[in-house]
Amino acid sequence: MNKRTFIQAAVMATVALAGAQALAQDNKFRIGLLLPMTGPFASTGRQIEAAAKLYMAQNGDTVAGKKVELIIKDDTGTPDVTKRLAQEMIVNDKVNVLAGFGLTPLALATAPLATQSKTPMVVMAAATSSITQASPYIVRTSFTLPQVTIGVADWAPRNGIKKVVSLVSDYGPGIDAERTFKDRFTFNGGTVVDAVRVPLRNPDFAPFLQKVRDAKPDAVFAFVPSGAGSALMKQFAERGLDKAGIKLIATGDVTDDDILNDMGEVAVGVVTSHHYSAAHKSPLNQKFVEAFGKANKGLRPNFMAVGGYDGMRVIYEALKTTKGAGGGEALLAAMKGQVFESPRGPIFVDAQSRDIVQNVYIRKVEKVGGQLYNVEFETIKDVKDPGKAR
Amino acid sequence: MLTILFDGIAYGMLLFVLAVGLAVTMGLMNFINLAHGAFAMVGGYITVLLMQRLGMPFLLCLPLAFAGAALLGGVLERTLYRPMYARPHLDQVLFSIGLTFMAVASMDYFMGSTQQIIQLPDWLRGRTEIGSGSWILGMGHYRLFIVAVCAALTLALQYVLARTRFGSRLRASVDDQRVAAGLGINVNVVFLSTFAVGSGLAGLGGALGAEVLGLDPTFPLKFMIYFLIVVAVGGTSSITGPLLAALLLGIADVAGKYYIPKLGAFIVYSLMIAILIWRPQGLFVRKGGK
Numbered sequence: 315m316n317k318r319t320f321i322q323a324a325v326m327a328t329v330a331l332a333g334a335q336a337l338a339q340d341n342k343f344r345i346g347l348l349l350p351m352t353g354p355f356a357s358t359g360r361q362i363e364a365a366a367k368l369y370m371a372q373n374g375d376t377v378a379g380k381k382v383e384l385i386i387k388d389d390t391g392t393p394d395v396t397k398r399l400a401q402e403m404i405v406n407d408k409v410n411v412l413a414g415f416g417l418t419p420l421a422l423a424t425a426p427l428a429t430q431s432k433t434p435m436v437v438m439a440a441a442t443s444s445i446t447q448a449s450p451y452i453v454r455t456s457f458t459l460p461q462v463t464i465g466v467a468d469w470a471p472r473n474g475i476k477k478v479v480s481l482v483s484d485y486g487p488g489i490d491a492e493r494t495f496k497d498r499f500t501f502n503g504g505t506v507v508d509a510v511r512v513p514l515r516n517p518d519f520a521p522f523l524q525k526v527r528d529a530k531p532d533a534v535f536a537f538v539p540s541g542a543g544s545a546l547m548k549q550f551a552e553r554g555l556d557k558a559g560i561k562l563i564a565t566g567d568v569t570d571d572d573i574l575n576d577m578g579e580v581a582v583g584v585v586t587s588h589h590y591s592a593a594h595k596s597p598l599n600q601k602f603v604e605a606f607g608k609a610n611k612g613l614r615p616n617f618m619a620v621g622g623y624d625g626m627r628v629i630y631e632a633l634k635t636t637k638g639a640g641g642g643e644a645l646l647a648a649m650k651g652q653v654f655e656s657p658r659g660p661i662f663v664d665a666q667s668r669d670i671v672q673n674v675y676i677r678k679v680e681k682v683g684g685q686l687y688n689v690e691f692e693t694i695k696d697v698k699d700p701g702k703a704r
Numbered sequence: 705m706l707t708i709l710f711d712g713i714a715y716g717m718l719l720f721v722l723a724v725g726l727a728v729t730m731g732l733m734n735f736i737n738l739a740h741g742a743f744a745m746v747g748g749y750i751t752v753l754l755m756q757r758l759g760m761p762f763l764l765c766l767p768l769a770f771a772g773a774a775l776l777g778g779v780l781e782r783t784l785y786r787p788m789y790a791r792p793h794l795d796q797v798l799f800s801i802g803l804t805f806m807a808v809a810s811m812d813y814f815m816g817s818t819q820q821i822i823q824l825p826d827w828l829r830g831r832t833e834i835g836s837g838s839w840i841l842g843m844g845h846y847r848l849f850i851v852a853v854c855a856a857l858t859l860a861l862q863y864v865l866a867r868t869r870f871g872s873r874l875r876a877s878v879d880d881q882r883v884a885a886g887l888g889i890n891v892n893v894v895f896l897s898t899f900a901v902g903s904g905l906a907g908l909g910g911a912l913g914a915e916v917l918g919l920d921p922t923f924p925l926k927f928m929i930y931f932l933i934v935v936a937v938g939g940t941s942s943i944t945g946p947l948l949a950a951l952l953l954g955i956a957d958v959a960g961k962y963y964i965p966k967l968g969a970f971i972v973y974s975l976m977i978a979i980l981i982w983r984p985q986g987l988f989v990r991k992g993g994k
Contacts (some may be wrong), residue, residue: 356817513969520711521961544821545918552844554831576821
């Protein structure tokens, strides 16, 4: 082989290789999953990651001839990190869809990037009502706080609770919950005598709960992000609020399935309203809980996991509809209006608001087979986010 | 009203146990140890592990948390801290805050970042109420327990520092290392044991506080500011200074959150600023000395 043919061959080989690589790249569908995997909200990240992987394991990683690739990055729950990682994913990794978003500020920080790059953004956890309005490319598969708050605000007055103090964490979702509860509860004939906001990183609930106790309401309505729930519950009992005849009603974040068992007896009897419980009675959910536990050393899926699981389904179905060909716009169009059965019950991605429409359940914490579960006893069908009406 | 006062005292006492070790190292040994909270976290996690994995009773865990944190403190003093004594304060700050971040990251890695929950024995739960109307005093049993433990500790510490031979050796070593060494005091041993006890106290505070303050890997960062306020306001030359400062802060914090929830978190800082403007050296300053 002389020098020239060698160079020609080398060049051709390189071109061929590069071509093959480019072809392979074209044949991939990348989902950029941004989750808090460390820091105080790591349990959210862990649940969603496990659920997304479970969905891929169950449904294969080839859809419409494309190989689905999941790129998971840890944003530590800090907005600027989320934004930077999202930028990297769009520019370097060329992701087709952004997903995850454990907290409201993280989703809001990334929203402008989704709009600029026309990348669909599937919000799997963050629950402030206004998120879907931050970008026309956002689709949500989790829930909104107003959506799950009205359940308990409707239930309480029908069950002899007329005077309530609300206690919420002082950030977006907490304020959403406080406002929705007050509106709905007052509309139903109850009164909210006091509204207490607790700093998000508050170490001790004692003074706030004492304030509640001194106001002598029939019940306290609480929202704290999942994780802080057990501390709240313990303090509630320690302060003797239950003995003073004050009931605890809350959104399901407080009795999160992930930590419910560790709370112990104090949690029994607490009434909450939420969109998902691991004890939801449907064959699909039983299969989901079982498979989830088997893949994750017996871990119980919570509402974060179901948001991730359904989010993956929305992405998969959109890819199928567009036959793997579409860009951001086409994918987005295919995500809107999806109707399907989720482990939490029937759900629907509203085409107009791009937000989820789902059943909300009223549940009570009960001991089932030695373990604590949120047992559903009432269903409110097809609840649309009331925050959107305003 | 009285309930709030009581809760404030209990909270303050807890802050005192957490911070007193820092007051000792900072004031007596003249070393700025921002990794103090990490020792408290270690104590908390020792308790959690012993209770969750081995099912040990809570009361037994407390001395073990003290011992564990003290042992760790001793080992680190001998290996890492001792070379730093002679360095400028800025180096000490950078060094110890680096240690804190390492502790946070490794706890996160080994234990996960979720809040740890401990189950107290039954006799520590519940609550006793005295009086009625607006003068009702409700005392959670666990908070009573904290107050009792802290009061006993304060007396013991005050006794050791002021009355015992070890106390005078420590004070001598602090005031002038060379002269103390010349008098036959083994300064290294004195410093080593003081540092270990300080870390142990932090560990005990962490163990006691896991129930009230919550325990996760960010504990040292979350509470470092409180420790520093206690030490800054109380001064570092005695035990009574930090004790009163901690009580004041505890009561102000709890009462602030109760009466003005909107401003609750800021009360502590405003109080600190006011006190430091009034007495820049802290509430109690030892005359003379260095």
